[in-house]
Amino acid sequence: MAGACCYCWFLLAPLAGGRLDATRAFVSELEVRGSPGSGWFRAADVAAGVLILLLAVGMWEWLRRPGGRGTAGPVLVGTVGAASIVDGVSPMACAPSVDPVCARIEQSRSLLGQFTDMHTVSGVVGMIAAAAAMVLVGRGAERVLSRRWSWWFGVACCAAVLLLGSALSALALSGGPGIRTVEQAQLLVVAGWLAAVSAMLIRQPADTARYA
Numbered sequence: 263m264a265g266a267c268c269y270c271w272f273l274l275a276p277l278a279g280g281r282l283d284a285t286r287a288f289v290s291e292l293e294v295r296g297s298p299g300s301g302w303f304r305a306a307d308v309a310a311g312v313l314i315l316l317l318a319v320g321m322w323e324w325l326r327r328p329g330g331r332g333t334a335g336p337v338l339v340g341t342v343g344a345a346s347i348v349d350g351v352s353p354m355a356c357a358p359s360v361d362p363v364c365a366r367i368e369q370s371r372s373l374l375g376q377f378t379d380m381h382t383v384s385g386v387v388g389m390i391a392a393a394a395a396m397v398l399v400g401r402g403a404e405r406v407l408s409r410r411w412s413w414w415f416g417v418a419c420c421a422a423v424l425l426l427g428s429a430l431s432a433l434a435l436s437g438g439p440g441i442r443t444v445e446q447a448q449l450l451v452v453a454g455w456l457a458a459v460s461a462m463l464i465r466q467p468a469d470t471a472r473y474a
Contacts, residue, residue, distance in 0.1 A: 314340070392423060426448035
């Protein structure tokens, strides 16, 4: 639960002030060094990553089976946590939504060139891992709990993450408004799913903590 809360650190951005465009700026721009509250936001990202890694360990104990089956989901959740840590440790170098020089540099880079940026790579990897984990963990939880809704919930969250990611990519390429709103919605879906899985894990008695 705490990891999901820390993952929503961007909701506190209005309290920090700053001059970022609330509709066109990426959430990651809040972490640019020198921005108001950026140190706290980066620390929250790292804290979220550490807590999500701990959640992944608990999930691994909960879902693992003899022979290693059922561990892919927790590994992917751990990847989400690791990506969050990288996001906090390696923030964006500048804020293109308010820095014209930064914007020109970003626009001049090819798509492949953007993937030389550790922050970009960690963000993409983290979201892909989250989407895959939602399906795999949902399937595992369905087997443990005998509740089909857990898998459908994961599938719905996965679809939402992918659709929002597609919309975010389109807005980023076109430079249209709404980038931050869509990105925040995507992050909130991930946080909501993490909170739901945490709640299921907490509520399970010891004798159902692993597959039969």
